[in-house]
Amino acid sequence: MSADSRFTHKVWQEEELSKMVPGGVPYPMLSDAGGRIGAAYGVYDEAAGVDVRGRFLIDPEGVIQAMEVLTPPVGRNFAELTRQIQAFQHVAATKGAEVTPAGWRPGDPTLKPGPDLVGKVWKVWKPKQE
Amino acid sequence: MSDQPQGCVSPAKGVLTPAASAAAPREGSTQEVTRMQVMVGRPAPDFEASAYLDGGFANVKLSDYRGKWVTLCFYPGDFTFV
Numbered sequence: 001m002s003a004d005s006r007f008t009h010k011v012w013q014e015e016e017l018s019k020m021v022p023g024g025v026p027y028p029m030l031s032d033a034g035g036r037i038g039a040a041y042g043v044y045d046e047a048a049g050v051d052v053r054g055r056f057l058i059d060p061e062g063v064i065q066a067m068e069v070l071t072p073p074v075g076r077n078f079a080e081l082t083r084q085i086q087a088f089q090h091v092a093a094t095k096g097a098e099v100t101p102a103g104w105r106p107g108d109p110t111l112k113p114g115p116d117l118v119g120k121v122w123k124v125w126k127p128k129q130e
Numbered sequence: 131m132s133d134q135p136q137g138c139v140s141p142a143k144g145v146l147t148p149a150a151s152a153a154a155p156r157e158g159s160t161q162e163v164t165r166m167q168v169m170v171g172r173p174a175p176d177f178e179a180s181a182y183l184d185g186g187f188a189n190v191k192l193s194d195y196r197g198k199w200v201t202l203c204f205y206p207g208d209f210t211f212v
Binding site for chain 2: 001002003004005006007008009010011012013016027028029030031032033034036037038039040041042043048050051052053054055056057058059060061062063064065066067072073074075076081085088089
């Protein structure tokens, strides 16, 4: 979503995005005219008249689970977005019985929170040295 | 989506979730009425936006995607660099 109109989105898709990615971007391109929606999400820069680089991960119940906001010069990292989606989906699938520690990737050990684990996390998990 | 002519679609409604404090701006204040409503763990404000998708124009609501995981990406502008 940007403050550009749907017309500009169409031409950008045709002129540039479809040359970067086969078939272009496969997602709806939304128009946030006047930044009203960005303002509700806290990402509309009124002085510049644009939405800054905000990304929100929303679960199937409509609840925001994660958000990341960057100033325009630095692009997003999709590997981290994918990792977060996998982590949140894992937690949701276990209904919170399992949680993912720092640096978790699919297949890594998870933690099972509860009174027994208080002060004992060091016994079951060590940070990765990366 | 509706069968309206594709050229002049009716304007999208914008933010659908009312702001937490819906009072009119106080005298002397230059604040916009729509304030930041978001926090992780809280519902994402619903909205309707005009959109380009599947080769055509339509209005899209966040609530259309209820039941699915959604990544909502804002960005500054088409035809820019990053």
